[in-house]
Amino acid sequence: MAKILIVDDSLVARMSLKSCLPKDAGHEIQEGGDGIHGIALYQSFRPDVTFMDLTMPQMDGMTALSEIRKLDPTARIIILTADIQRRTIERVTELGACAVVKKPPVKEVVLAELEKVLALGAAT
């Protein structure tokens, strides 16, 4: 069981990600619709893993990733994005993202990355 934060402006995108997570795993999930909301939720919820979209209104995911990592350098953030350009992936990795998952999410990929990232936390 893990605490999972999903930050994406699209309700459908959040639904699609949640559908990849096993319902019987007992994960506690909270959702935010933009980077600002995502940061606020991160501070109050303290998730084990955050799934973050990049293209969002108000504050984009790149900025939110950077801000959350400043607040908590151990934050584990998986970028879930349609922007799969090489430079984007390099940039979010430099900013501390644990992994990048391409949209639309595929269950096997999401679960594999989630497992890896949770194991990362268990090891530290």
Add this chain to the structure above:
Amino acid sequence: MSGEQQLSELEKDALQEIMNIGFGRAAADLSEIINMHVILSVPYIAVLKTDEVISFIHAEIPDTTDMSMITQFFSGRFNGGSFLVFPHGEGHKLLRIFESDMAQLEAEYASELLEKETLIEVGNIIIGACVGKIAEMLGDAVTYAPPSFYSQEQIHRTLESILHSPDSFAILFKTVFNFEHDNISGYLFLVSQHSIMPWMKQAIADFIGVYE
């Protein structure tokens, strides 16, 4: 317009997400070819009267100086027209990205022809990847007519002749993209006839249904 003619907030959200993924694919394809990072924006979806589409495009791009446009029509169950607009000389700037390849060609061809051919090629990549991915996610496959280039003086007349259809509605998709470093921006509008609405609503329902 009745509820069946309009898109619900959830349907718009789904289309925005689908367009976001489609344009993400286009940006990735383009960035591989020209080695330039493209900054994506949140897409906009609306159902408008067809003549309002022209006003919308003009309102979005008030300064039409030195504007150029690529159009490409696509057909399938998802069908319509794509309008890729480079305002205010952005098309000229885009040529600079290809500068090293262009030097040799410039000796052989007129610069107007090179600009036209470059923009058509860029347009073809962006439109093809974006529209193709949207169609795929809606469970369709489309075919494309060859792209066409329009310079500033032809654009208004072209949009009028393609889009002017009183009492008819269109589904408008818009996204703005910026090429990093060279500060080049462009607008992509996809306009579909309202007649595809029943199919589109069903396709969106099928898309969302997988996740419910």
